Structures are given as structure tokens and as C-alpha cells.
Amino acid sequence: MAAIKIPAEQVTLTDQRDVTTFLAVRGIDYERWTPSRELGPDASADDVLAAYAYQIEALKARGGYVTADVIDVKADTPNLDMMLAKFNREHWHDEDEVRFIIEGRGLFHINAGGDVFVLEVSKGDLIRVPRGTHHWFDLCAEKRIRAIRLFQDPSGWTPHYTDSGVDRGFQPICFGPSYIAPVATRPSATPPA
Numbered sequence: 064m065a066a067i068k069i070p071a072e073q074v075t076l077t078d079q080r081d082v083t084t085f086l087a088v089r090g091i092d093y094e095r096w097t098p099s100r101e102l103g104p105d106a107s108a109d110d111v112l113a114a115y116a117y118q119i120e121a122l123k124a125r126g127g128y129v130t131a132d133v134i135d136v137k138a139d140t141p142n143l144d145m146m147l148a149k150f151n152r153e154h155w156h157d158e159d160e161v162r163f164i165i166e167g168r169g170l171f172h173i174n175a176g177g178d179v180f181v182l183e184v185s186k187g188d189l190i191r192v193p194r195g196t197h198h199w200f201d202l203c204a205e206k207r208i209r210a211i212r213l214f215q216d217p218s219g220w221t222p223h224y225t226d227s228g229v230d231r232g233f234q235p236i237c238f239g240p241s242y243i244a245p246v247a248t249r250p251s252a253t254p255p256a
């Protein structure tokens with residue numbers, strides 16, 4: 064499930080209602096999708112698209128998206144670093160960035176009018192970053208993501224780099240288990256008098 068960090072305020076949001084509201088206020092849609100049938104680890108792209116056909120068609124109708132595909136990235140994907148280098152600098156697009164995560168994790172940094180927050184997405188998360196939003200994207204340490212992408216016009220998804228340098232002030236560190244609420248520490252036992 065998605066989680067948000069706001070570095071400037073040292074705040075982390077993990078409650079899905081809090082995450083959804085935080086994003087909605089900033090014009091970013093967030094949903095949880097479940098497939099119409101279970102998908103195995105070897106499911107083909109067509110199987111994936113068929114399992115989420117209902118949600119994809121509904122989103123196409125809502126957002127004017129015309130195509131959907133499946134991107135599959137692993138640690139051994141050829142030229143992975145070159146691929147990631149296109150997206151891990153601050154940029155924006157002429158169309159929405161719509162991703163539904165099937166496997167793996169990723170980290171969006173989103174610059175909402177000067178306030179940067181970090182959104183970690185994982186399996187079952189649908190995110191729609193509106194066109195024009197300044198953002199950048201990294202994979203987590205395991206370098207794994209499989210996601211459905213929706214496009215209004217695939218040619219409109221070319222990154223436009225801001226070259227602001229804002230991205231250099233942030234480390235692309237995924238949250239991992241540490242974002243789960245810490246277990247309260249028991250007070251140490253009082254030593255016998």
C-alpha cells in the first residue's frame with residue numbers, strides 16, 4: 064500500500080485514508096485495485112490487462128486515456144540504469160502519468176509548488192499524477208516494478224526536464240519496514256531497591 068513522507072515536516076503517512084486525502088488535495092488520484100482473477104508470477108501482459116479490464120476501461124472513459132500497456136522492469140533488465148536515468152531527474156509531461164503497480168515498488172518525489180513529498184507505491188496501487196506536475200521517479204533497492212501504464216497519447220509522455228536541481232537534495236530511499244508504526248518501547252524495569 065502507498066505511503067507518504069513529507070521530509071520538511073518529518074511526517075510519514077501510512078493510513079490509506081490519510082494518504083488518499085493528502086494526494087486528493089494536491090490533485091493526485093489514488094486508488095486500490097483488485098484483479099478480477101488471481102494472477103500468477105508468470106502472467107502475461109495480456110493476462111494482466113484482462114484481469115484489470117474493468118478498472119482500465121472505467122479509467123479510460125474518465126481520463127480520456129486511449130491505450131494501456133504493461134511495463135516490466137527487473138534488476139537484470141538490459142540498460143536499466145540508462146532507463147532509470149530518464150526519470151530520476153525532475154521533469155513533467157504533457158499528459159497524465161498513470162501507473163497501476165502489479166509487482167515491486169517505486170518512489171515518486173512530487174514537487175507540489177515548492178513542497179516536495181515522497182510517495183512510495185507498491186502492489187495494488189493506482190496513481191494518477193496530473194500533466195504538468197513536477198516529479199521524479201526511482202526504483203527501490205530490489206529494482207523491481209511491473210506496472211500498467213495508461214496514455215492519452217504515448218508521444219505526450221516525453222519527459223520535459225526542469226533542470227532545477229531540486230532532485231539533488233533528496234535521497235531515493237524507499238521506506239521499507241521502518242514506516243510501519245514502531246512498537247512502543249516498554250519502560251525498563253525498576254531495579255530493586
Ligand SMILES: [Fe+2]
Nearest residue numbers: 150154156160
Ligand atoms: Fe514522469
